[in-house]
Amino acid sequence: MSDIDPITLSVIQAGLQQVCDEMDLTFSRSAFSPVIAEANDRSDGIYDAETGELIAQGELGLPVFVGTMQFSTMSLIDDIKTGKALPPEEGDVYIVNDPYLGGTHLMDVRFAMPFYYEGKLFSWLSNTGHWPDIGGSVPGGFSANATEVEQEGLRLPPVKLVKRGELDQEIYAIICSNIRIADQRIGDIKAQIAALKVGARQLTALLDRYGTDTVKSAVREWRGRAAQQMRAKITQIPDGTYRGEAWVDSDGVVDEPLRIAVSIEKKDGDLYFDFGASSPPCRGPMNSVIATTRSSVYLAMKHIFPEVPINAGTFDPLHIKDPDGTFLYAKYPRPVSGCAAEVSQRIAEAVFAALVEPLPDIVTAAPAGSSGNFALGGYDPEKDRSFVMYQISGGGYGGNSDHDGLTNGCSTIGISKTQPIEVLEQYYPVLFHEYGLREGSGGAGKQRGGFGVNYTVELRRGKAQASFVMDHGRVGPQGALGGGDGGKNTVTVRRGGQSYTPEHLSKDQDIPIQPGDIVAVGTPGGGGFGNPFERDPDAVLQDVRRGYYTVDQALALFGVVLMGDLSSIDSDATSSARAR
Numbered sequence: 181m182s183d184i185d186p187i188t189l190s191v192i193q194a195g196l197q198q199v200c201d202e203m204d205l206t207f208s209r210s211a212f213s214p215v216i217a218e219a220n221d222r223s224d225g226i227y228d229a230e231t232g233e234l235i236a237q238g239e240l241g242l243p244v245f246v247g248t249m250q251f252s253t254m255s256l257i258d259d260i261k262t263g264k265a266l267p268p269e270e271g272d273v274y275i276v277n278d279p280y281l282g283g284t285h286l287m288d289v290r291f292a293m294p295f296y297y298e299g300k301l302f303s304w305l306s307n308t309g310h311w312p313d314i315g316g317s318v319p320g321g322f323s324a325n326a327t328e329v330e331q332e333g334l335r336l337p338p339v340k341l342v343k344r345g346e347l348d349q350e351i352y353a354i355i356c357s358n359i360r361i362a363d364q365r366i367g368d369i370k371a372q373i374a375a376l377k378v379g380a381r382q383l384t385a386l387l388d389r390y391g392t393d394t395v396k397s398a399v400r401e402w403r404g405r406a407a408q409q410m411r412a413k414i415t416q417i418p419d420g421t422y423r424g425e426a427w428v429d430s431d432g433v434v435d436e437p438l439r440i441a442v443s444i445e446k447k448d449g450d451l452y453f454d455f456g457a458s459s460p461p462c463r464g465p466m467n468s469v470i471a472t473t474r475s476s477v478y479l480a481m482k483h484i485f486p487e488v489p490i491n492a493g494t495f496d497p498l499h500i501k502d503p504d505g506t507f508l509y510a511k512y513p514r515p516v517s518g519c520a521a522e523v524s525q526r527i528a529e530a531v532f533a534a535l536v537e538p539l540p541d542i543v544t545a546a547p548a549g550s551s552g553n554f555a556l557g558g559y560d561p562e563k564d565r566s567f568v569m570y571q572i573s574g575g576g577y578g579g580n581s582d583h584d585g586l587t588n589g590c591s592t593i594g595i596s597k598t599q600p601i602e603v604l605e606q607y608y609p610v611l612f613h614e615y616g617l618r619e620g621s622g623g624a625g626k627q628r629g630g631f632g633v634n635y636t637v638e639l640r641r642g643k644a645q646a647s648f649v650m651d652h653g654r655v656g657p658q659g660a661l662g663g664g665d666g667g668k669n670t671v672t673v674r675r676g677g678q679s680y681t682p683e684h685l686s687k688d689q690d691i692p693i694q695p696g697d698i699v700a701v702g703t704p705g706g707g708g709f710g711n712p713f714e715r716d717p718d719a720v721l722q723d724v725r726r727g728y729y730t731v732d733q734a735l736a737l738f739g740v741v742l743m744g745d746l747s748s749i750d751s752d753a754t755s756s757a758r759a760r
Contacts, residue, residue, distance in 0.1 A: 192398040195386045200225055200236050203375040204240040204375070210370065211309065216371070219597055220595060221596045223307060223594075224241055224376075225237035225249050229295075229303050232254035233250060242595065248282060253304050255281040271342065272294060273341055273376060274291065274338045276290050276337060278336060278337055289372075298392070314359055315360065320568050360568055361565075361566055410488050411497045413488060423441070426440045426529040426658070429652065432684055434463055438458075440530045441458050465517040468510055469510045470510075484532075517649060524592075525593055529549050547589065549704070550575060551591045552574075553570070555647045556571070557569070557647075558645060569607070569610065573635065575704045575705065577706045578657065612636065612638075617634070622706060623664040623665050623708035624738060625664060626662075626712065627709040628723070632669075632705045637699050642695070646693050650671065652669045657706055664707070670700075670702035671699075675697045715738050739760075
């Protein structure tokens with residue numbers, strides 16, 4: 181252990197965290213795209229100069245990027261060592277989005293900047309932002325029918341976009357020549373670079389105050405403490421093997437579900453994860469690269485034990501066997517656009533399902549677990565320009581031992597929020613008719629699941645194509661310990677008086693949309709926790725009064741009989757109904 185005093189240790193740790201938080205805020209405030217500026221689909225962090233391991237990450241960034249940015253930085257360092265990438269110099273910024281090099285999907289574009297202090301490489305500063313388009317066969321990049329990664333967009337290895345402080349115009353031209361609405365990307369690029377520069381300035385100030393040796397000592401100490409704290413939490417789990425599973429609706433090409441099966445062994449204070457019984461690689465874009473698979477386990481454990489600080493030490497007690505031969509270990513050229521947004525959340529759901537048995541007071545029923553990826557790309561004649569609108573939506577959280585699940589919460593993988601519909605209507609030729617609570621979607625339980633949302637959006641002018649990569653359309657988020665499943669995802673396109681439902685329920689692409697056509701989406705509700713017949717009848721009555729469930733649902737789901745005027749509960753009839 182280090183001899184650094186506790187106060188200095190805490191201040192430095194908070195200082196490193198603040199550096200990352202300021203990068204996050206700068207990124208969002210400077211970005212052009214609503215998906216970054218409003219939805220916060222981004223993350224920033226500090227990584228070890230030699231190993232690429234995570235030192236600190238912003239609290240305002242997506243948790244799924246915790247692992248992937250670490251692996252991406254490791255991959256960059258390895259490429260530099262082997263000569264595949266140019267060595268770093270002060271003022272350089274690398275760009276990379278290759279999923280197979282520690283990434284997610286192509287739309288998540290990562291920047292990495294070597295940070296020098298007093299002429300020596302101290303660390304790497306890195307961030308990831310979701311670009312609304314990266315080329316490929318469909319606007320937005322979410323090609324539900326892709327069978328190879330080239331159909332999903334432009335794939336970039338680690339290259340220097342900025343060299344010694346100057347934007348490389350040739351690299352920038354290559355990028356712009358391969359993506360839609362290219363003239364708008366410079367805003368996000370400059371925002372991403374600006375965030376890194378803010379991080380460099382703030383990190384320099386921290387090092388000026390405490391010195392390199394003291395800060396490095398604090399980083400080592402905090403890494404060890406994070407590992408200790410995670411192991412201390414793991415001791416709550418009895419030794420043994422626990423199993424869970426989750427299902428992906430389909431891969432978008434073959435209309436069959438994909439199984440995620442996890443075996444978790446607790447022994448010697450560590451956890452060992454094996455996904456080897458999962459489905460084989462699939463044809464469509466629901467394959468997951470190994471970095472995303474590992475990161476999904478990390479974020480699931482951080483959900484379960486949120487008190488543990490986040491750095492590379494947090495992951496030391498978590499051993500993940502490479503699931504080679506399954507769709508959770510995608511290799512080139514497998515398409516992967518759905519891995520970060522959807523498959524990652526099914527992985528976390530499987531982990532929750534496995535650990536709810538030994539940790540019933542901590543682990544929840546399954547959350548909605550879908551980002552609700554909806555892309556609408558087309559041409560706006562009023563503004564005389566093309567557009568790509570990318571929409572994400574919340575859903576219900578799972579119930580737990582203490583209380584009902586949260587309604588309209590963000591996805592399992594992050595803190596991203598739905599862009600305000602007023603902003604979307606300002607940017608794009610659309611009109612939202614509805615964005616509201618989806619009554620009845622919360623899974624029944626002693627503690628019910630939270631509710632998803634319903635929204636309907638109309639194209640006002642021009643022409644467009646709609647694409648969807650969502651999930652939980654076949655089976656809703658699973659309940660826990662006797663709780664019911666949450667409501668399933670629904671997609672309906674209304675054109676010319678006719679309603680169209682995608683063959684794969686939650687996935688489709690290239691649906692032609694004309695002015696007046698409407699897209700209607702219902703997001704999943706969270707799973708219920710515990711026996712629904714043990715729910716407090718007064719809580720059921722309150723839910724019905726609020727319009728969350730009908731009188732008939734109160735009886736069918738919870739065994740509660742209500743008076744016709746909703747003034748009270750028929751106690752005798754309820755006791756009889758629950759006894760059956």
